[in-house]
Amino acid sequence: MRKNEEPMFKTYNTLEQATHAQPRVTALLACQNNLMPTSWHMPISKAPFRYAVAVREENYTHQLIEENKSFTLNFLPSEHFETVNLMGKLHGDINDKLAQSNLEVENVDRFKNVLLNASDFIYECEVCDTYKNGDHTIFIADVVKIHVNDKQSDKPMLFSGRGRYGTVGETFTLSKRSIL
Template sequence: MRKNEEPMFKTYDTLEEATHTQPRVTALLACQHNLMPASWHMPVSKSPFRYAVAVREENYTHALLEKHRSFTLNFLPFDHYETVSMMGKIHGDIEDKLSKSGLVVEGIDSNENVLLSASDFIYECRVCDTYKNGDHTIFIADVSNIHVNEKQSHKPMLFSGRGKYATVEETFTVPKRSIV
């Protein structure tokens, strides 16, 4: 760093203190009829297709996942960000989040988890492993079915933290590299 110049980066000790944008695709996790916004999730295996979600132990959804060992991940388009945000502010053990959401149920999976009509796509998941780490439990699940809405919005909902939502402005398809 040059003399008399401000540092480019500020350093923080915790995630709560940091002010950075951390965009992640957001979904509504449904365990039975309870809905929880989920942005801490990711694929962990392609074959078999496995998906992981991290849920705080203090959340009502955590107890439901431990009991029922299954869930659906409903990936709603950006247009539903206000509903998803509201679902994070309601306690499922006190209020019926599904009713409050106003979302239409397309059906239920074989484990009685809801499939939401507004979703661009839905993963049906059956928990096969758990891993406790810090204040979250990671639920690793086999994805048994993938439901794809033929009329996808192509506007995924991204959560950036601190109540901020966004979507992608442009998408680009990079051609696959040909092997010579």
């Protein structure tokens, strides 16, 4: 530590105590007509294309995924942040979240999971494995179809925790280097 200065970092023991922003792309996970915001997700394999999402065991969505073994991930542009936030406050076993979202359904997949019209892109996912860890289950899924909106936004929705949403301010495109 530098002399006569406050420490640069505050240290916390739990995520609930910490106040940091960790921007991550968010999506609406749809299992049947139930919508749940998710930002704890990531691609885990390119071939086959597999995706992992972490869902808290106490969530109604967890029960639905275990029963249906499938879901869609609807990646919405940042303009829908208030709707996504509302979906996180409602309980799917009590509320019709799809109706309250005011989002239009483009179609449904073969498992009857909704494909939302406002999405920039959608992954249709079929669960192939699960891993329970802590208070979440990680559902690993094969992405069986990818739907890309021709009018895809350049403002993906980012979630930073505690009700904070944003989008990218500037993007950069680099050319791929050729390997000798």
